[in-house]
Structure formats: structure tokens, C-alpha cells
Amino acid sequence: MEAVDAVKSKEQINQIETLLATHNDQYYADLWKVGLNLSLRISDLISLTYEQLDKVDPDSRVLVITEGKTKKKRELVLNKVVLDIVKRRREQHPADTYLFQSPSPRVPLKTSG
Numbered sequence: 725m726e727a728v729d730a731v732k733s734k735e736q737i738n739q740i741e742t743l744l745a746t747h748n749d750q751y752y753a754d755l756w757k758v759g760l761n762l763s764l765r766i767s768d769l770i771s772l773t774y775e776q777l778d779k780v781d782p783d784s785r786v787l788v789i790t791e792g793k794t795k796k797k798r799e800l801v802l803n804k805v806v807l808d809i810v811k812r813r814r815e816q817h818p819a820d821t822y823l824f825q826s827p828s829p830r831v832p833l834k835t836s837g
Contacts, residue, residue, distance in 0.1 A: 754809050755824050761806050767792050772823040777802075777810055 731737055737760065745753035759769050768791055780787050785802045802810075813823060 751824065754813060758806055758809055758823075761803055762800050764789075764800075765791070765793060770822065770824045773821055774814060774823065775821075777823065 731740065741753050741756055744756050755766075755769060759766070762769070768789065771792065772789075776787065776789065780802060785807070787800045787802055788797060789800065790797050810823060813820075817825065
């Protein structure tokens, strides 16, 4: 097994984002960028819903979540980068329930009731 080094420079961060956007999809680049800005586990990132984000006070910009693994409450300050991604993704995918809803057609739609 090969050793894996941590990403340590802003240049590496930008390179990864560019590679994700150009070789995969903007979905993965957005996931990467929000993950970096919020420092969340992937399971907590993909669990973020627009309903949770709608409850964020626009003045404080604090999102309160309960981490899935540790069950600890965390307060996350949503910076401009994250807010811009949320706004763009919502405009592009208005029917989605999750911020990072899978682009797969196999994902069941959330039904009311």
C-alpha cells in the first residue's frame, strides 16, 4: 500500500478542485470545497438538507448540526464560499432535498406524508 500525504498548500487545494470539476462533475468540486470550508465528515456533508440550511440565521450564518458518528452538536459558520455554493446548487437543482443529492437517477424522491 502506498503512503498518502495530506494536502498542505492552497495551490494543491485549487488543483484538486479544478481536476474534480473538469474530469468529474461540478458536484464533486462543490462537495470538496464545502467539505474544506466546514471540516465535516463526508457522511455529515451528504446529509445536509436545504431544510437545515433554510433555518440558518442570515446575520450569524451559524448552522447547528449533530454529527452522525459522534452525536455531538456542532456550530458551523457558513462563509461566503459555502453560501455561494448553496445558492448556486439550489438554483440548479430546485427539486433536490439534499445539498449534495446524488446525480444518479436511482435516488428515490422524498415524498410528503
